[in-house]
Amino acid sequence: MADISSNFLGIKSPNPYWLASAPPTDKKYNVLRAFEAGWGGVVWKTLGSQVKNVSSRYSAVDFNGGRVMGFNNIELISDRPLDINLKEIAECVKLFPDRAMIVSLMADNDKKSWHELIKKVEDTGAHGFELNFGCPHGMTERGMGAAVGQDPEIACMVVEWVMEAATLPVITKLTPNVHSVVPTGRSVVKAGTNALSLINTIQSVTGINLDTLVPNPYVAGKSVFGGYCGPAVKPIALKMLTTIAQDDLTKTVPISGIGGISTWKDAVEFMLLGASNVQVCTAAMKHGFRIVEDMCEGLNNWMDEKGFKTLDDFIGRSVNTITHWEDLDINYHHIAKINQDKCIHCGLCYIACEDTSHQSINLEYGKPYNKYTIKEEECVGCNLCQLVCPVDDCITMEEHRVAPEYINWVEWQKRGLPLNDH
Amino acid sequence: MAITNNRLTDQQYAQNFSDIHPPYENITAAKVDANRCLFCYDAPCMKSCPTSIDVPKFIKQIATENIKGSAHTIFTSNIMGAGCSKVCPVEKLCEGACVYNLLEEEPIPIARLQRYSTGKAMENKWQLFQRKPSSGKKVAIIGAGPAGLSCAHVLSREGIDITIYEKESKGGGLMTYGIAAYKVTPQFCEDEVNYITAIGGIKIKYNQELGKNISLAELQKNFDAVYMGIGVGVARQLDIPGEDLGGVEDAISFIYNIRDKGYASVPVGDKVAVIGMGMTAIDAATQAKRLGAKEVTMVYRRTEAEKPCTQVELDIAMLDGCEIIWLAAPKEVKGTNGKVSQLVCSKMKLGEPDASGRRSPVDTGETFSLEVDMVIKAAGQVPFEELVNKSGLGNKNGKLVIDKSCATNIKGVFAGGDVVNGGKEVVDAVQAGKDGAAAILKYIGVTK
DSSP states (O other): OOBOOEEETTEEESSSEEEOSSGGGSSHHHHHHHHHHTOSEEEEEEEESOOOOOSOOEEEEEETTEEEEEEEEOOOSOOSOHHHHHHHHHHHHHHOTTSEEEEEEEOOSSHHHHHHHHHHHHTTTOOEEEEEOOOOSSGGGGTOTHHHHTOHHHHHHHHHHHHHHOOSOEEEEOOSOSSOSHHHHHHHHHTTOSEEEEOOOEEEOOOBOTTTOOBSSOBTTBOOOEEEESGGGHHHHHHHHHHHHHSTTGGGSOEEEESSOOSHHHHHHHHHTTOSEEEEOHHHHHHOGGGHHHHHHHHHHHHHHHTOOBGGGTTTTTGGGOOOGGGSOTTOOEEEEEOTTTOOOOOHHHHHHHHHSOOOEEEEOOSSOOEEEEOTTTOOOOOHHHHHOSSTTTEEEEEOOSSSSOOOHHHHHHTTOOOSOO | OOOBSOOSOHHHHHHHTSOSSOOOSSHHHHHHHHHHOOOOTTOHHHHTSTTOOOHHHHHHHHHTTOHHHHHHHHHHHOTTHHHHHHHOOGGGSHHHHOGGGGGTSOOOOHHHHHHHHHHHHHHTTOOOOOOOOOOSOEEEEEOOSHHHHHHHHHHHHTTOEEEEEOSSSSSSTHHHHSSOTTTSOHHHHHHHHHHHHTTSSEEEEOSOOBTTTBOHHHHHHHSSEEEEOOOOOEEOOOOOTTTTSBTEEEHHHHHHHHHHHOGGGSOBOSEEEEEOOSHHHHHHHHHHHHTTOSEEEEEOSSOGGGOSSOHHHHHHHHHTTOEEEOSEEEEEEEEETTEEEEEEEEEEEEEEEOTTSSEEEEEEEEEEEEEOSEEEEOSOEEOOHHHHHHTTOOEETTEEOOOTTSBOSSTTEEEOTHHHHSSOOHHHHHHHHHHHHHHHHHHTTSOO
């Protein structure tokens, strides 16, 4: 059996799964249930400034009958009295000393507030801090949350204040509501943060009620941009994670990956792109804490199959496989192949290719079942047919190199090879 | 042993004849199945529907909660889409072709989804078609069954004024009179006829029978065209001794009575033999059982492999407790005091393939007897041969002969449905009605 225990900045946990700072980590009751269910750690819901929440708070995007493909919220940071939160954090740490306890912070924008808050939290026995520079709603209007993360200079200043006072490790959580997460990432690493985490939620409108014509979530006839998360944001999160994992400065600190992680597969993908551990929220909010069981078992089985003994054996393994477009091999070519024994004649490959791609699939009429075959000379190897095919391994992409040697765009131009020749 | 009615309590009748395919309770349930549909291109289900309903489209429209659009998609191809969703043998049509079968997965419940949209349309009386202004052209249709109603609706949409002459006192044809009550109720059939004619421009004159109250010559004179959708009617005779004994009944009139008179008033025997293995035979056997017959035995002269009904239908009969005897051909009905007491059958074996390609049954010379007090004949129906001959209509053994444009040998007289094909599914008749309407529109110069 592989060892899935995790060590993040010296903070140990029996697995790499932390619950992200959010409603599930708002109080002792939830956190104890999470620990009982097997979660490796939690990031306690953000403490700091005084707030008042509204009703309602969440909304979701459904897709093809599946609920909550994407999720958004307009809830603010913890609205419970600070002393109760601190007392409960201490109790949780005592009851589950083997789990990671990180506390998310967002103080008012002055040094004194940050220093006071850090001092109070350090007394709880928690293992680290996460700075909330990402909350994209409500707090931003008061110059906090994403408003800090969107400005590298302000973010740098706040991290410097924090590092003056903190004796525990500090993770800075980045906002995705920027053209690139790298500038703020670099800035806070320079300011001394011990680690980064990303992404926070993305500003969004999930949809509009077509009866009331008011967007969701609904608050007395109005709505507001909410923070988007859940499976829908995973690809965006993975891209942003990669830019942090590839940057010479930001890659020097550990990264905690966040953004739509629902399964062990998602988690592995984040770790392959450089995350040392991962944080989960939406999936737990949809299904409850029990999902961690399969997340651990699936990860374990995959690692055994691949021969990975510890998480470090594969963390970051895929980072360098994401390159610049101009470095791609132009001589690589693959062509779709339809396995006629597996084909169920749904025609989805055909219509996708015929209407929207390269007319590379031949339709031989049959009643009721048509036969579909690839026109190899027309196929550009775009993958569309394979992506829309509902049967696993029915359409495969077969390698047919144009020429044996590697040649990229730069070299191609240098040699004056033909362009626009399809 | 005796043939009696009123065998069960009202509650038992209600239970025995309750809807065999209950509808979805709500849209959430319908959407679970709708979202499973792959939205195939040039979909096998659509190609397997005689009326070519755009199945993927109407299912997608349920998934997007565009139920009106979904119903419109169905009714555009099949104005009896509501009834067909209850009576079609979908296991050999759309659902039988669903690509999920090729994955050894349950097919999409297309009929049930179709029933959802069409049911909502009928409940809410959505009028989804706009009739064009009257063109002044008039067409007479004989028979208010599926072929006639389908033809009428297409023509009315084009602004043609329709008069339908129907020999019964209700419309719907075999849908109303010839199908098991646990599939469609008489009330539903009436609602469906009213829903179809609600477009306007369609007048149905009931109790008007060709050759009795009306003549073809008269209709030809008063209308621009005539469409014959008279179906088939007469039950095929067995031509065996004892067929005239009390207690021998044909399946069509047995089913007709159940639907027309109410369950409690229809007499049924203690021990019933049903001859045949088509859909009508199944409907007769299962309903005899559900009316309270103690034993129902179905006899069929071929084997299970050649049965004309579908496996789904056979399963209904078997689950109802009907006995099945394969390779048994009725030879004689014996009686006492003029009433059925025995059915004597020849034991058969399979011989060479016949014209239908199926191996034909050959008499082995051996016989056996069933003690029964009622015999229901469901060996098929025969066309109204005498009637069509009297009218001078070209036919083959009573089945009307039409050309590619649905025209009979008499100018301006068109035909389709069971009267031409000798008896197929409701959905086939609906398509025949559409084809006939298209031909008539050309004939009377409304379309080119």
